[in-house]
Amino acid sequence: MKDGLKIVVCAKVVPKPEEVKVDPETMTIVRTEVENELNPACKHALEMGLQLKDKHGGEVILLSMGPPLFEGFLKMGIAMGADDAVLLSDRAFAGADTYATSYALAEAVVKIGDVDLILCGEETSDSSTGQVPPGVAEWLDVPQITYVSQLEIGEDGRLRGKRSITGGHEVIAVHMPAVVSVEIGVNSPRFPDFRRKRWAEREFELKVWDIGELGVGPEMVGLPGSHTSVDRLIEAKSPERLREFVEGTPEEKAKKVYEIIKPYLQS
Amino acid sequence: MYLEHDGEELLNVSLEIMGKARELSDTLRTELTGVLLGSGIEHLTRISTEFGANKVLVVDSPILDHYSTYAHTKAMAELVRARKPEILLIGATHDGRDLAGRLAVRLKTGLTADVMRLEIDDSGLLVAGVPGFGGGILAMVKCEASRPQMSTVRPGVFAPLEPDRSRMGTVEAVEVDVSEQDVKREILERVVEERVDITRAEHLVVGGLGTGGDLTLIRNLAQLMGGEVGVTRPLADEGYVSRDHQIGTTGYSVRPKVLIVAGASGAMTFTSGIDDSEVIVAINTDREAPIFDHADYCVVDDLFKVLPPLIKEVRGLRE
Numbered sequence: 070m071k072d073g074l075k076i077v078v079c080a081k082v083v084p085k086p087e088e089v090k091v092d093p094e095t096m097t098i099v100r101t102e103v104e105n106e107l108n109p110a111c112k113h114a115l116e117m118g119l120q121l122k123d124k125h126g127g128e129v130i131l132l133s134m135g136p137p138l139f140e141g142f143l144k145m146g147i148a149m150g151a152d153d154a155v156l157l158s159d160r161a162f163a164g165a166d167t168y169a170t171s172y173a174l175a176e177a178v179v180k181i182g183d184v185d186l187i188l189c190g191e192e193t194s195d196s197s198t199g200q201v202p203p204g205v206a207e208w209l210d211v212p213q214i215t216y217v218s219q220l221e222i223g224e225d226g227r228l229r230g231k232r233s234i235t236g237g238h239e240v241i242a243v244h245m246p247a248v249v250s251v252e253i254g255v256n257s258p259r260f261p262d263f264r265r266k267r268w269a270e271r272e273f274e275l276k277v278w279d280i281g282e283l284g285v286g287p288e289m290v291g292l293p294g295s296h297t298s299v300d301r302l303i304e305a306k307s308p309e310r311l312r313e314f315v316e317g318t319p320e321e322k323a324k325k326v327y328e329i330i331k332p333y334l335q336s
Numbered sequence: 337m338y339l340e341h342d343g344e345e346l347l348n349v350s351l352e353i354m355g356k357a358r359e360l361s362d363t364l365r366t367e368l369t370g371v372l373l374g375s376g377i378e379h380l381t382r383i384s385t386e387f388g389a390n391k392v393l394v395v396d397s398p399i400l401d402h403y404s405t406y407a408h409t410k411a412m413a414e415l416v417r418a419r420k421p422e423i424l425l426i427g428a429t430h431d432g433r434d435l436a437g438r439l440a441v442r443l444k445t446g447l448t449a450d451v452m453r454l455e456i457d458d459s460g461l462l463v464a465g466v467p468g469f470g471g472g473i474l475a476m477v478k479c480e481a482s483r484p485q486m487s488t489v490r491p492g493v494f495a496p497l498e499p500d501r502s503r504m505g506t507v508e509a510v511e512v513d514v515s516e517q518d519v520k521r522e523i524l525e526r527v528v529e530e531r532v533d534i535t536r537a538e539h540l541v542v543g544g545l546g547t548g549g550d551l552t553l554i555r556n557l558a559q560l561m562g563g564e565v566g567v568t569r570p571l572a573d574e575g576y577v578s579r580d581h582q583i584g585t586t587g588y589s590v591r592p593k594v595l596i597v598a599g600a601s602g603a604m605t606f607t608s609g610i611d612d613s614e615v616i617v618a619i620n621t622d623r624e625a626p627i628f629d630h631a632d633y634c635v636v637d638d639l640f641k642v643l644p645p646l647i648k649e650v651r652g653l654r655e
Contacts (some may be wrong), residue, residue, distance in 0.1 A: 167437070171441060197468075197586060199433050199437065199449065201437070203438040204441045216434075229524065235429050236342075236529055238527055240526075241521045241523050253573060300478050302476070303473070308611055310630055310631055311632040312629065312631065323642050323649060324649060327646055327653075329617065330561075333593045334539070334561060
């Protein structure tokens with residue numbers, strides 16, 4: 070057996086949800102001046118990868134697909150402890166749905182080579198599909214464990230993941246290599262190390278692969294490689310509410326609320 | 337559509353999707369076929385037709401007893417290739433998403449996730465409303481060239497039909513090529529507690545971060561009202577209650593008659609899950625909190641001061 074684990078952590082940079090605005094005239098998303106962040110679930114995946122590396126040795130490689138502005142965020146991941154980072158960046162990747170995205174990421178995992186474990190966040194905060202991890206697993210034809218809160222390597226060398234299911238949880242064991250999607254909030258992502266941060270910003274050079282370097286055809290990625298397309302955006306309007314303020318002392322307010330809800334309790 | 341179940345009953349999300357899928361099938365003048373995968377599941381066919389399916393395909397095999405990614409994906413892929421449906425709908429549960437994400441790539445087709453709206457356009461294409469950026473926007477997404485058009489559907493969004501015992505459908509037992517080798521995972525432990533279903537609750541009391549994680553008053557009031565407890569995402573993340581109680585874009589959408597929400601600021605990721613409630617009462621110390629834009633009755637006060645007398649009043653009614 071080789072020394073330690075080779076772990077790839079897939080990560081995406083997303084706009085902070087509270088910053089996103091829609092232009093009501095054109096119904097398009099205003100992306101200028103939006104503050105971005107590393108997707109929260111991806112940070113938990115990175116932390117899980119780093120913990121496994123701490124325990125078993127090996128290396129953690131960040132993998133992302135997006136424009137060059139992602140670089141700074143990946144360097145933050147390097148400062149947290151990742152060993153290397155690969156950014157798939159090419160205009161040809163633009164407009165990808167989860168099908169084309171999972172294909173490109175899977176091809177990158179193949180190119181990185183000899184990978185034992187691929188960790189992803191359960192979903193991204195901007196699109197919340199959670200479809201990329203199972204998609205990557207299918208492209209690679211390896212097992213997957215989704216919605217994982219705890220992960221360990223068993224004595225038999227298999228991967229054991231605790232995953233949440235409707236109404237409870239299950240612990241399942243699969244052979245590696247495997248893809249795991251990590252639930253939000255399952256660990257506390259470590260802070261970037263100050264010295265590593267300086268090194269990451271000044272000296273570290275991440276790998277940037279375009280479609281030529283990745284070795285994929287333009288018809289397989291981006292918009293041409295996608296099956297779904299956005300027809301239009303609509304604002305999900307909340308219904309109008311009464312918005313009636315209930316005034317008085319806490320007791321008086323409680324009494325008034327009680328009178329309001331009473332008919333519903335008796336029916 | 338894929339009919340998810342727990343061995344005993346169909347999941348509510350399956351009944352909900354069947355209601356919507358029945359409507360889509362009628363628009364397209366086509367059949368609605370439900371697929372049941374599992375072991376000893378013959379008893380679920382009747383309820384499937386009562387809730388709207390014209391046809392139920394049953395694959396009964398011990399190998400499919402509990403969900404496994406490989407075996408279920410293989411079985412579904414085989415059925416889809418043989419029957420060639422135009423549309424395939426799956427509940428956006430954890431297992432449903434685990435399956436759908438994998439199946440779509442295997443079938444080389446498009447998948448929309450966690451949809452909240454489903455329509456058929458003039459050309460007969462499925463248009464799926466996918467919530468984005470925290471629920472404030474719906475992207476209406478199509479899958480034009482490949483089939484089936486796949487979607488996972490958010491639990492709690494659509495209402496099931498009234499069950500109709502006179503509604504008849506055909507049941508067909510089908511065999512698929514799955515064996516022990518296709519399971520490729522071992523279940524070491526499996527715990528399913530009695531399931532709470534907040535999407536069915538008539539009364540809900542919801543706690544947000546303002547509770548500081550202390551849900552005692554929330555629980556008391558919910559119990560006295562004969563309802564359930566709901567929470568915003570941070571409280572579920574912190575593990576104060578299970579995810580079954582979580583409302584919002586990454587949790588459930590609810591449609592109670594009365595919803596009392598205390599100590600939640602009203603982030604869009606949360607409020608998109610309560611929009612179908614009949615009456616909403618919000619309690620928050622901040623008069624400017626966005627939650628009050630989503631409430632019928634607004635109480636600006638400390639929840640720890642207002643809830644105790646309210647509990648007392650409701651208890652009075654019960655006694």
